[in-house]
Amino acid sequence: DIQMTQSPSSVSASVGDRVTITCRASQDIGSWLAWYQQKPGKAPQLLIHAAFTLKSGVPSRFSGYASGTDFTLTISSLQPEDSATYYCQQANSFPLTFGGGTKVAIK
Amino acid sequence: EVQLVQSGAEVKKPGESLKISCEASGYTFSNFWIGWVRQVPGKGLEWVAIIYPRDSDAQYSPSFQGQVTISADKSIRTAYLQWTSLKASDSAIYYCTRHASGTYEAHYWGQGTLVTVSS
Numbered sequence: 332d333i334q335m336t337q338s339p340s341s342v343s344a345s346v347g348d349r350v351t352i353t354c355r356a357s358q359d360i361g362s363w364l365a366w367y368q369q370k371p372g373k374a375p376q377l378l379i380h381a382a383f384t385l386k387s388g389v390p391s392r393f394s395g396y397a398s399g400t401d402f403t404l405t406i407s408s409l410q411p412e413d414s415a416t417y418y419c420q421q422a423n424s425f426p427l428t429f430g431g432g433t434k435v436a437i438k
Numbered sequence: 439e440v441q442l443v444q445s446g447a448e449v450k451k452p453g454e455s456l457k458i459s460c461e462a463s464g465y466t467f468s469n470f471w472i473g474w475v476r477q478v479p480g481k482g483l484e485w486v487a488i489i490y491p492r493d494s495d496a497q498y499s500p501s502f503q504g505q506v507t508i509s510a511d512k513s514i515r516t517a518y519l520q521w522t523s524l525k526a527s528d529s530a531i532y533y534c535t536r537h538a539s540g541t542y543e544a545h546y547w548g549q550g551t552l553v554t555v556s557s
Contacts, residue, residue, distance in 0.1 A: 381541070422542040429482060
């Protein structure tokens, strides 16, 4: 199975700050990586697919990057509505696997 | 507009059986993978299983293989997840997911079904 190691597990930042979340895959997954946002009491929602591609309607302050087996989600200017937990997921092969999640809080 | 509407919350006793559902609309049901993700409240996301309704090809997480069964009924555009003998450890929220064409990324999610197993 492909393991997804996500870090940090939590981050607290101020409005306007740049926030970066990292996921490392245990083996090559190409660009088959998705990022999801989950707000308390709600279902997760897709933010980014294929490592780089924003889902339609997602604000442009979100971006994805990949280098080998390392993937990053960046929020360029944190907004209050970005307070949520973020998960990565490899979509390269079965079994599909998620990272452990990163809780983003606003200071 | 793609919509996934899941069945309501369930409270069951250990050993009972259960089948939860996910009714899809807004797209050609047969042509897209549809699956399930588990989340114990306060914990992370766990992939359970996925099925391609056109030919019923199903894949399971090793953690759930043999514990649950995924199925789909094309005639009523509905996917299911079922248990024959529930355990307390099955208590969680189960999300239905629809994947994009040619990928296993979950582009759409249902609202979740809370399953509580308690004696």
